[in-house]
Amino acid sequence: MAAADTNTPAISSHEARVNTQRVRRNWLLSLPAICLLLIGASGPLLIVLIYSFLEPGDYGGVTWKPTLDAWFKIFFRVDIFDETVHLADAHLSIFWRSVKLSLLTTLITFAFGFPTAYFIATRSKRQRAAWLFLITIPFWTNLLIRTFAIMEVIRNEGIVNTLAIKFGFIDTPIQMLYTEGAVLLGMAYVYLPLMVLPLYASIERFDFRLLEAGYDLYANRWQVFRRIVLPLVSPGIVAGSILVFVPSLGAYVTPRVLGGGRKMMIGNFIELQFGQGQNWPLGAALSMLLLIVVAVALLFYVRAISGERSHG
């Protein structure tokens, strides 16, 4: 027994020094990547941040006069006649719709993605490769084309409505296109692989012998799932949810095509400011706000999940 108790790992000071040196060298190797990130990501972000505090130019662009106008306009509008200040409910409803649809997209992709990933991860090695290959096939076709394909399926003269009328289920076509449901369907379809792949990666690493240990220790199916499977595959759930939620929140193509002009999301609204709206500072401020919302949401989400894990 004593022998087993004493074999805790110990790193000598020499080893530690060698490790530090290695870490330093590795840092040098990653310098090009760091430069690229600084210039490629932080630079544009800085420009967007600065623009959000400037006045709009007459035909797009900005005038170099510092103001908080753009940030004010996100949340409030001033009545043209009596100059009273009101909440900008049109903007807020776009925000709310974006958050709601993104959360729903995440939930739906999880609900469909988890069983899919579980199924693939429990196949034989060769079958797994084949299934994963199938999952990636949609990526071969341009997103726009795929979105138009969905449009073809659900529009009033589309496949679903035509068939439903032909077989007498309905008399007049159901309006599916240009609804929030259409946007949700499109986003869930587009982002499903992004949920399946990280879920698969963590389910594949899951030791299925733990299931038997759970049943052996009087856990029922639900308890085994809740107490053993879920906490152990949570890295995959976190990764999948982030990969789906973040791009959903900024989605542009899908709400544009399937939501029409009516069911706008933040992405479309931002584009509007840089295009027809010709209000670059407002667009910049909206972009920054989106970034902040995502960052805060992620922070809370990751903390909540990791907290749950450490408490079992």
Place this chain on the structure above:
Amino acid sequence: MAAQEPAIAIEANRVSKVFGSGQNEVRALDDVSVKIRQNEFFTLLGPSGCGKTTLLRMVAGFEAPTAGTILLDGEDITATPPNHRPINTVFQSYALFPHLTVAQNVAFGLEMLGKPRKEISDTVARMLAMVRMEQLANRTTAQISGGQQQRVALARALAPRPKVLLLDEPLSALDLKLRKEMQIELKRLQTETGITFIFVTHDQEEALTMSDRIAVMSAGRILQIGSPEDIYNRPSGRFVASFIGESNFFEGTVQGVKGDTAEIRMPSGHVIKARLGKGKPEGSVTFAVRPEHIRLEQFGIEGTIPAKVTRTVYFGTDTHCHLELDGGERLVARLQNTVGGNAAYDTGMRAGVRFDDGAAQVLID
């Protein structure tokens, strides 16, 4: 008579298990019946693929028998799912929950049974003390050594106080020294808790040192059930005799039977006395002699079989002396090494072989 009979904890009644179908059909268990007593340290011993793990998994409830029934305390539990059987398992891989601490692992079964908090924490503390892991209660399972994981797995399986504890080759991942310590530890725990242990192993030494009774299995069948001494000294067949310990096998012809002893004439013409197992053999038979039950004497002494030493191998505690009888049979004798060494017999020397009384055992198959 019935009152004297020890109570039966687990009974497998004519159990068979077939995996696959058609040409790929594998008969993992073939009409196996066994009764395991309460408070017994019972070992299923056999080579890999003999069906011992399948039988254990059936008792745990992870496998359903193709035919036959499993009884716990006389009640049929064949269709009871594992989470409703008061039986716990120490898995070969330990299968500790990596996201939980040592203490949380031990508490898991009790929590699932819905025990009150106070009782859980008391039991966990007691279990951790029992396996001497109280210091590491808050470590995660990745932060402890293999031997410690093994003890956590034991504590976790014992915590809900199962009626039967199943151990699936739990020592195979440990190094030799630790394995020896755990053998003693396991036996101590079994005695202290009074729980029926069913232990699966392919290691004959483990089986011999720990078990009250052993069932030797091969190809989906139980060949012999008995105490370690029974199994070792009175193997029923060639497989048991060669799988447990080492044996020399000889052919001979039965000349006469007196009680449970047979006189057998060897091809060289020498007649030896051998114990009988079940049945009354006639004609030609096989008998087995353990290497340590063979005595070497000087060549030509009355009653010995003349032989020639072909090779000697030094093993530390003893020396293995390879011999060839004048009848052509080859055998190995194990000679205890003394302080003065064991140089009495060397390659090429002539010697007389004598079997100790009761050393030869007639085999059935």
